[in-house]
Amino acid sequence: MAKSIFYHAGCPVCVSAENDIIELIGETQVDIIHLGEETTRIKEAESAGVKSVPALVTPKGHVLHINFGASLDDLKN
Amino acid sequence: MAKSIFYHAGCPVCVSAENDIIELIGETQVDIIHLGEETTRIKEAESAGVKSVPALVTPKGHVLHINFGASLDDLKN
Numbered sequence: 547m548a549k550s551i552f553y554h555a556g557c558p559v560c561v562s563a564e565n566d567i568i569e570l571i572g573e574t575q576v577d578i579i580h581l582g583e584e585t586t587r588i589k590e591a592e593s594a595g596v597k598s599v600p601a602l603v604t605p606k607g608h609v610l611h612i613n614f615g616a617s618l619d620d621l622k623n
Numbered sequence: 624m625a626k627s628i629f630y631h632a633g634c635p636v637c638v639s640a641e642n643d644i645i646e647l648i649g650e651t652q653v654d655i656i657h658l659g660e661e662t663t664r665i666k667e668a669e670s671a672g673v674k675s676v677p678a679l680v681t682p683k684g685h686v687l688h689i690n691f692g693a694s695l696d697d698l699k700n
Binding site: 550566567569571575602604605606608609610611612613614 | 647
């Protein structure tokens, strides 16, 4: 099965959600991307439909915005 | 392992998120509660920290608000 991608920005809300997602779906099933560090991937996240972090993009390409840490626009500045 | 609880209200955003969650964590790992039909459980959801649906409460009791369908307050009216 294709992996999900979890986008975050290191915020407390993000870290908490990351731990929960890893527990729920398993560490091997998800790639974790820190958009604060990997800023070149913000565009990719945006194209996938991510509006804010933390967010999980499923193998089918659906975006699940989980709680709210920061908007993607804020990460660009 | 204890199950997660997925609270929803039958809205399109809820149904889409429900399908994604079932695919990600497996149908046997999550109880699905329709708060529009089981209104007596709104209080339980509220106590767990659910503010809006769809939301997933993890076995650890953490609340993941997934996208946004409706606020819990709207379901009371």
